[in-house]
Amino acid sequence: MYQLLIVDDQPDLVEDLASNLPWDTVGIETVYQANSGQEALEIMNTTPIDIVITDIHMPGLSGLDLMEQIRASWSNVKCILLSGYNDFEYAKKALQHQASDYLLKPADDEELLRAVKKATMQLEEHWQEISSHQSALNSLKDNLPILRNHLLLSLLQGQTFSEEKLNEKLDMLDIPFNSSSPYCMMLLRMEDYFYEQSERDSSLLEYAVSNIAEEIFADEYKLWQTKDEHGYFIFLIMSKNGSSQEQAPFLHLVEQKAAQLQHYVKLYLKGTVSLVLTKQDEFPREVQETYHFSLMSFRQRIGSERGFLLTLTEEVKHGEANSLSHLYNPPLLIHLLEAGQWDAIEEKLKHAFEELEFKWGDSHEHILETYFMIVSSLSYSIHKNKLWMTDIMGGEFNQLLSGPNFHTINQLRSWTSGIINAYKDHMSSRVQHSRSSTVQKVQEYVSGHLEDASLQSIASHVFLNSSYLSKIYKLETGEGISDYLSRLKMETAAHMLRTTPEKIYEIAAKVGYLKTSYFIKVFKDRYGVTPQEFRDR
Template identity: 25%
Template sequence: MYKMILVDDSERVRNGLKMSMDWSKHQIEIVGEAEDGVEAMELIMDQKPDLIISDVLMPHMNGLELTEKALCIVPHAKVILLSGYDNFPYVQTAIRNGAFDYLLKPSTIEELFAIIEKAKQSLEQERSQVKDVVQLRQQLLHSIPVLKERYLRYLLSGQMSLLDIRNRCDYLDLSIGSHLFACLVVEIDDEDAVAQSARIRDKQLLLFAFRNIVEELLREQLYAEIVENYDNQLIVIVSRAEPMESKYYLELLQAIARKIKYYIQTYYKVSVSIGIGGIYDEPEWIPESSKQAVEAVQYRLYSGKESIVYIGDVTYQASVEHTVYPYDLEKRLCLALKIGDVHGAVGYARQFLRAIVDDFTPTPDHLRKICLQLVYALLRQLIEWDLSDGNIMEITALDEQIKKRKTIEQLEMWLLHYVNDLAHSIEKKMQQRHVSIVQKAISFMESQYAQDISLQDVADVVYLTPNYFANLFKERTNETVLNFLADIRINKAKQLLKQSDLKIFDISSQVGYTDAKYFGQVFRKRVGVTPLEYRKMQPN
């Protein structure tokens, strides 16, 4: 509905306008009437009308003054003036001062209504424009956090000039001061533990909760902006409005870091570590401080969980060139895996990691790469031994698995667990392979027992050396290869003795013995009687 007031010193005119039509059918409500401009102004201040129909000549305040003053209070209102020919110069001035339109007396109600309809259309258009502006403002307000996030990530990329930084900080109303710029990085120590025991197990919600704690602790002491990077770390950009000695500023940052760590542990039962980058005088050094903070928090690998590490306290670590890869331990580990020595394999893996850490103390990133190199070496051996199966499918995820281990203890536990599982998997596959080898050898002996075959012949069939095959066969069957072959031959001879009238010499030849006398000795030794006696014992 549109609110309208009528202003005229003639009650007859006002009543005539009111009674001329059913205004409500046209979405218009007459909210008041006045007989002069002064009375009308009180009504305007009270009702804030959309439409004002006013005479020009009235006592105390004419329509011209009323138009000017009314539009100061309700600038959106549409003023329609009713004027005689003698007053037309007044109307022209009023139009220039903002009146919407005029109507010369005498006129019909249809003419007045046509002007009112135009005024309504203008009001509707303006309302729509205002609505669009409000929506745009709301969209801008909603998008500002996203714009801030994008800008902060762009800032941390190091691709912005000092002027760009200043301009965008003002535009986005960022909390970045003018002195002592530094970055802190907050990172969860054990993501797997979070999934099991934290009060909030959704990582994104948890980081949002951390952000609230950090903002609360920093609000009264420092300017701070927080952004989450792509490694699920919170990067906190801090600065001050006033100068301060760097050493005292560092102490302040370390004290705040301790509080952040304490409150996160207390409220959310999550262990975090915090890295602190270098402190600089200009904001263009923020990207460098951020990189340093990310690097600093990695040294929790050596200092353990719940660490606060300042980049200035990180001592020189061995470079890639100065780290000697322990190939001898890698070979021993591979051999232990090959022979199924699970305990030995795990022990060599532990020695491997300790040799690197104790002798060279490489950077956390390089240590993880060395562990990845070892795992790749083990997987290459599996391929060579034709034992890879599904293990190779895991290779793309190994790097991520290793990166998730934030301390030496976590890294060692993961490596030993991985080697242990690998060793058991290899042991199981080797057992299956050995069973297959023995079965193949037995099948060969059962089909070729009539031939003059030796241990070498059977070993050749399964592509093993005679000694290795003999030991494997004895381990799996509790029999030597030759004894097992003799059993096959004697059992076949017993069948022939039962089921045929063949001579002993012929039977001996058919079961692989060229010397009938030797066949008789072997038969007697295994059966307890001679071949002839055995035949006589059978029922007719």
Template identity: 25%
Template structure:
């Protein structure tokens, strides 16, 4: 209900206005009345009406003085002046005080109704604007952690806009990057037969588990660190040591390999980038970390695939570096977003650089084609889209085998990118991928809380039923199943640390009913919690 207050020094005007206003028609109610500006000011402060109808000439305090005081106090309501005098100077002052209308007495009922309808329409528009602004602020608040993560990833691979590559644009929570030094550790999950057999949903859970393990192991050595995923199989740790620490980084690399294999039975290899003096050079360390892996040089031990980058060992080997991290990341991002023009430009730009080299053999072109196709394939696989629906493995292998020169490679990739982006199935998938990415990230961040699909539908402004279908199509399972598996995976990690009792773990991951938790745990892992501990 809209609240309307009236201030006038004539009682019969007050009574007449009360009777004349079509309250029910306007959806309005009486807020209060006063016979002078001073009493009106007190009444308005107490009742906060949406609309004030006031005279100008009144005893003790005039209507203009009252309005000026209200505006100085931040009163946002609508004000209508109803005066027995037509005075240009008063009208000018009223305009300065943001008055909605200025009418002379006596006022007819049709005019009064028209003015009030107009003012209420203004209030409705402003209310809708406030609601939209509130929704936008809520969205920004919800997405802020994910925007911050994206900033870290862009800073790590070198895709920040040039204007943001300075200290003034560091997010507040990363101001400590201004002090000390910086190094990166690249983590690559090996695509063996076991890893390739996982579904998209299972792989998302495993990546989540890898991030937990990597962060937990690293924080035992470095309090300040960041973990960011570059693609479905590659991730990066950013650490901030105070001094040269090659040996410590190598030891950390072996612990990461041991821990990930022990908990998840996944095979990984590690690359260690150089130490940098400023955070803007972190992308250089990132390139070095993965270049060390690609070269396979300076392996610290036959038992561990941990490789250290050294400038002295890089000369003459750049040809072995298939793709810079920045290029791979941008190509994968373009394909996941179905940005055909961007993907085409990246590929043609890279192959143009390749053509500038002399003596590029057919076998090298075919190897590049295979690797580029791998980047595209796994970026789409990460988005829940399997290219087997469009192209068979035999078809791709045969076509790559027929490539002999860079121009042929460019034409072949261009045609494939166009076919993928034109696919109706991929168009539908890419439109909803961002929503599902937000949902899965939110689940991993808030799994211990009371989470429902209805809660998330409010956050992404999509109906619950539609969101349920989108989530199932992208991940291959229902929202509730995914949430349960995230919780049980985290519970398994906590139990294996042996620092907490079963009921404490259950509560930590969002279950108050211990028998129910044990039943779910056994259903998913094949054993109950106590058996796992033993």
């Protein structure tokens, strides 16, 4: 369903068109109103509008001027122009600004609905084309290098996929790697000379190093590469025949290629690179562990030295102390708490505790690591939401003051579950209270400004986007703001007709209708009688 904006300097006409046409039959969900070109632009800056119906002749910003600005900022919005003049020049300008339709006033209801239906069909056709399979494939092809890099970075950071899902992604991104095939990893660090260049030259040199690597390994190996946040280049190297080779010959051949890479980079690019090569393993097994082991080896064994080639012949050691991977794999707990993704938080903690039990069940140090990670994430999120931990945790806050006193994983799991649930309940209650408060502010404003209240003026008063305000108001009350406003105006008018001697045109003005005839029509539509007949009864 689409969103429509009607723009005219005659408020009664805008109100009439917005309220009395069956817009839902032509695919319109919400109708917004503006009484000037400037007001229309303000609405469009805060609300996604799909179709605009605008009068050409308006003081200040004319309909044609408005359309020109819409074209500059919102090229996909469809515009329908209304004009009281059958003037060829206006029609010509409308065509120049790519108007969806050009109608003469007064346009009858059916004509206007047909024009909007035509615009929605044009939008549907346009977005269908944009989102079509072929367009998606073309877009995918254009962005393949970025998507390949992103997938490899995800694997290096610990994201896991089922074998079927990973093979599907590899196939889609045209990455010639196979699950369970042998691979080794190569980390490359470009040395100082490269980063003494300008940013543009440095980028070109990085591109040149990658090309040289591809050229050297291309005959016998497939490469998949990316660059990490530390500035290291990571290459996964897999034999083209995909078959397993003896460890020593495989490493020896890859080492020869790596030495050639260092040589040609120095010869042709006048710079040096340092390299770390790992042992052969089956893809994608141990990709994250191998990556971290290589990084650690780079820093500890090569350090600040330049132009080194290090081949790691030992396995990644699992018996040594290590951090809990599930705690630090993206998305981080701190980010999930910030976004309020409670199901994902529960899933992440479940995996973290499973890993804790499986790998480090007898390690009090790892229980402490988990505890401190959870507490730091919680404290950051709670304070960022301008709350106090004591308000969320109650008596459990004393646990923090006295320090962790967990001897088993179950104790920590139970404590964590209680705190997370308390925080979740508090935030849910806070959202509910915030929405209820917004509804109260809306109703207070409308009751005091019935004469000039509109969706836009109400949204400005409560400092919310009008589209979002409409959604939460309906969610809380079951009634749309426009329906509430119309109902309140009619109920107020009916009360005044029963209890005051004021004239009908005076009552119409007090409830926001400048045109008495239009007020009478809307009142009769609601109550089945005219205001005078209602009063006489």
